[in-house]
Amino acid sequence: MTEYRAQLVDRSGRRYPLDRSRWRGDDGSPLMTEPLPGITRQQIDTDVNSQWRYRAALPLPHTDPVTLGEGRTPLLTRTLGGHEVALKVESMNPTGSFKDRGTSVMITALREQGVDRILEDSSGNGGSSVAAYSAVAGIDAQILAPATTSAAKIVQSRLHGASVDLVAGTRQDVADEAVARSETRCYASHNWHPQFLEGVKLIAYEIWEDLGFVAPSAVVVPAGAGSLVLGCATGFAELQRAGEIDRPPRILISQPQHCCPLVQALARGEDSVATHSWQPTLAEGTAIAQPVRDREALQAIRHSGGAGTCVPEDELMPAVGELARAGVFVEPTSAQVLPALRRFHAEGHVDHDDTVVLILSGSGLKAAQRMAELITSPKT
Numbered sequence: 001m002t003e004y005r006a007q008l009v010d011r012s013g014r015r016y017p018l019d020r021s022r023w024r025g026d027d028g029s030p031l032m033t034e035p036l037p038g039i040t041r042q043q044i045d046t047d048v049n050s051q052w053r054y055r056a057a058l059p060l061p062h063t064d065p066v067t068l069g070e071g072r073t074p075l076l077t078r079t080l081g082g083h084e085v086a087l088k089v090e091s092m093n094p095t096g097s098f099k100d101r102g103t104s105v106m107i108t109a110l111r112e113q114g115v116d117r118i119l120e121d122s123s124g125n126g127g128s129s130v131a132a133y134s135a136v137a138g139i140d141a142q143i144l145a146p147a148t149t150s151a152a153k154i155v156q157s158r159l160h161g162a163s164v165d166l167v168a169g170t171r172q173d174v175a176d177e178a179v180a181r182s183e184t185r186c187y188a189s190h191n192w193h194p195q196f197l198e199g200v201k202l203i204a205y206e207i208w209e210d211l212g213f214v215a216p217s218a219v220v221v222p223a224g225a226g227s228l229v230l231g232c233a234t235g236f237a238e239l240q241r242a243g244e245i246d247r248p249p250r251i252l253i254s255q256p257q258h259c260c261p262l263v264q265a266l267a268r269g270e271d272s273v274a275t276h277s278w279q280p281t282l283a284e285g286t287a288i289a290q291p292v293r294d295r296e297a298l299q300a301i302r303h304s305g306g307a308g309t310c311v312p313e314d315e316l317m318p319a320v321g322e323l324a325r326a327g328v329f330v331e332p333t334s335a336q337v338l339p340a341l342r343r344f345h346a347e348g349h350v351d352h353d354d355t356v357v358l359i360l361s362g363s364g365l366k367a368a369q370r371m372a373e374l375i376t377s378p379k380t
Contacts, residue, residue, distance in 0.1 A: 006034050006059040008194050011295070018059060021113045023182070023192045030293050031194040033059050038238030039205075041213055051101055051202040057238060058105065058198055066107045066137045068094035071202060075210040075357070078326050081342055085356045086216070087323075088207060091330055091363035095132045095156065097125035098203065098361045102190055102227060105199030107133040110188060116140060118188035121178035123171050123224075123284050124153030125362050126190040131162035142185060144178050146171055150284070150367050172289045191225040191292045197234060200227050204235025207357055208245065215245040217354035220337045220344065222361050223253035223262055223308070224286035226297030232359075233300035249357075251306035252349060254340030256283040256313065262291065263308035265298055272298070282316050282370070285333030285362060309343045311336040317374060320364065329364035332371070 008016040009032055010025025018033075025031055036059060043056040051071025073092040078085060090098035107130070110118065117140045120130040127143040134141035141162040145154060146169070157164050167174045178189065190196045208215055215236060221228040229251055236248035255263050258281035261273035268274075273294045281287050291297060301308065311319075319335035337358045344350050364371070 006036055008032065009034050019113065021110065021115055021186055023187045023189060030192055030296070032296065033194050033198055035241070036238055038240070038242030038244070040242050040244055041209070044209065051104070051199070051206065054202050054205040057202065057205060060105070060109060060195075060198075061112065063108065063112050065104060066111060066133050067104050068100065068132065068136065070094055070100040070104050071206055073206070075207065076328070080322065080326060080338060083341065083345060083352065083356070085341065085358050086211075087328060088203070088357055088359045089328055090359060090361050091328075091334070095125070095129045096363035096366055097129060098200065098228065098359070099126045099129040099190060100133070101202055102196035102199035102231070103129040103133045106188060106190070106193050106195040107137050107139065109195040110186065111137045111139065115186045115188075117185050118142070119144070119178060119181055119185040120188050120190065121145070121174045122190065123174075123287065124149045124366060125285055127162070127164070128153050128156040128160065130188060130190065131157040131160035134162065135160045144174050144181075146174050148280070148284075150370055152369060153366055170289065171284075171287050190227065197227060197230050200231030201235035201238070203228070203359070204232050204239065208236075208239055211355065213244065215239065215247070216249045216357045218250040218252055218306070218350050219357045219359060220252045220254060220341055221359045222283070222286050222333050222336055223255055223297070224288040224333075225291045226262065226293050228359060228361065229253060229297045229300055230293060233304060248304055250349065251301050251304040252340070252344050253301060253306065253308040254336045255286055255308065255310055256281040256316065256336060257310040258313055259287045259289060260308075260310040261289060262294065262297060263310050265294070266301065266308045270298075271295055281313060283311075283333040283336050284367070285331065286336070307344065307347070307349050309340050309347075311339050315339040317371065320371065323360070324364070328360060330360045331362045331364050331367040334360040334362050
């Protein structure tokens with residue numbers, strides 16, 4: 001009999017078994033895996049050269065993972081703007097973004113549950129990741145994406161064998177359409193599915209190992225739906241419970257000024273994001289007006305002693321260029337963490353004695369066409 005190590009919990013506190021395919025609670029709220037004890041360095045499977053070396057930290061039964069070798073991405077030391085930082089280059093994952101961490105664990109769980117048809121909504125990176133891992137697992141995937149999504153991301157999903165429907169309107173409109181269609185297919189949303197977060201949390205274990213089994217002072221992450229926020233919060237909390245670190249790092253989030261609901265809620269002292277009409281942004285991966293896990297993300301940031309900042313649109317491309325000249329080509333969604341870092345220094349959230357990790361979430365190749373248009377367009 002398959003044995004799972006934990007249960008799922010919704011906002012009301014109701015628990016659900018992990019062996020059933022479920023993407024939200026009966027109260028309509030997102031699900032989280034109940035707190036796990038974490039693992040020690042002795043429990044790392046050093047024979048495995050992927051994030052599955054930390055599989056002892058997962059609530060899944062011992063089953064063959066659906067994997068493409070995700071994780072084990074570089075941690076590069078660079079001096080940028082006079083600050084020495086560590087860059088966690090998630091663009092080196094198999095499909096070019098950190099989403100592969102969560103997708104690998106989510107698709108593994110779904111295959112174990114016997115699911116063979118899934119639905120996902122994405123602004124690009126999540127969709128291409130789900131398409132790739134579904135292909136490996138033999139699962140039929142349908143992806144909904146905004147009509148404005150970068151062409152390279154759509155091509156990638158289709159070549160992996162997924163069907164892609166482009167939806168007019170905002171990223172939020174796409175998410176709403178996916179929920180409306182969720183009665184016809186298993187909704188394997190990277191924003192909703194709790195096992196996705198279980199995969200993303202492994203980035204915390206990897207950073208800890210990269211740094212010689214210590215935690216950084218702070219991590220700076222681009223935040224849209226908040227999976228990196230919650231992944232870092234969950235993973236480092238487990239390491240603290242396991243006695244491997246004294247305290248988790250501060251979680252500092254960056255959002256584009258054109259769409260920064262989490263930062264706005266932090267500034268106002270609110271527990272959830274407000275309904276607001278935002279402008280389109282080049283940082284399309286973080287253009288989430290109504291994050292599903294807004295309450296949980298805001299709580300995690302505050303609990304860590306973290307903060308948030310908004311990055312003006314005209315600072316995104318210069319940040320892409322600055323990182324590229326440091327040898328790392330990332331999309332604007334990722335590059336925003338660099339100008340955000342400068343703001344966090346100026347505001348006293350980090351100083352030169354801190355060990356700071358910037359998480360670079362996705363490859364510049366994903367948005368190369370759009371960036372090329374901006375670079376070559378005539379200046380007026």
